[in-house]
Amino acid sequence: MKKRSKKYQEAFSKIEKNKAYGKEEAVKLVKETAITSFDSSIEVAMRLNLDTKKADQQLRGAIVLPKGTGKEVKVLVVAKGDHAKAAKEAGADFVGDTDILEKIEKENWFDFDTMIATPDMMPLLGRLGRVLGPKGLMPNPKTGTVTTDVAKAVQDAKAGRIEYRTDSFGNIHGIIGKASFSEEDLIDNLNAFVSQILKIKPSTVKGDYVKNISISSTMGPGIKIQLNTFDK
Numbered sequence: 001m002k003k004r005s006k007k008y009q010e011a012f013s014k015i016e017k018n019k020a021y022g023k024e025e026a027v028k029l030v031k032e033t034a035i036t037s038f039d040s041s042i043e044v045a046m047r048l049n050l051d052t053k054k055a056d057q058q059l060r061g062a063i064v065l066p067k068g069t070g071k072e073v074k075v076l077v078v079a080k081g082d083h084a085k086a087a088k089e090a091g092a093d094f095v096g097d098t099d100i101l102e103k104i105e106k107e108n109w110f111d112f113d114t115m116i117a118t119p120d121m122m123p124l125l126g127r128l129g130r131v132l133g134p135k136g137l138m139p140n141p142k143t144g145t146v147t148t149d150v151a152k153a154v155q156d157a158k159a160g161r162i163e164y165r166t167d168s169f170g171n172i173h174g175i176i177g178k179a180s181f182s183e184e185d186l187i188d189n190l191n192a193f194v195s196q197i198l199k200i201k202p203s204t205v206k207g208d209y210v211k212n213i214s215i216s217s218t219m220g221p222g223i224k225i226q227l228n229t230f231d232k
Helices: 006-012 023-032 081-090 098-107 119-132 150-159 183-199 227-231
Strands: 041-048 060-064 075-078 094-096 114-117 161-165 171-178 210-217 223-225
Touching (some): 023 183, 023 210, 060 183, 075 098, 098 119, 161 183, 183 210
């Protein structure tokens, strides 16, 4: 069994075993149990009653958090002409077409966090799928990163857009901020994330949709949240 650090054990001791907390108390606790020397990320995890073998129960999308993520995001836009111009004006960090794709392919260049592309560029991007896919950088219409409205996509990425998708067990994870955020800002982001997942409940789901919700800081213990606390 993995031996936990003294800091982790001290943090874990603040949490009552098997107790589910109201979201306000859970957020307060997650800040108190952040144990890293750097500004920990705060993550929400939702266990959903999904059969991911069914296509309509494989959830994927993106949401712009109202209070942002606390992370400065470098955005690359793959586009030509007016779309490239719009991307630059919207504040994209890098803009290009075949030249930038060659840089990625030949120089193994990945000095960006998000890639946005116009639909006409996707056939060229196909050959980079083997390197972009595993890094989670391949643009996708479901997450709003394949679009003709590149200006809005850039602004959303800079404002705190996060992507989510279910894993093979029906779990969904998302960053909702940093330990340095105020409790109020973390609650706003948590509410927004959970509301989004509730909104996209597949019509074919039978029984309870959400089985469990918890939050944790980087390397910190998980804190279970009462499901009915989101009814308030």
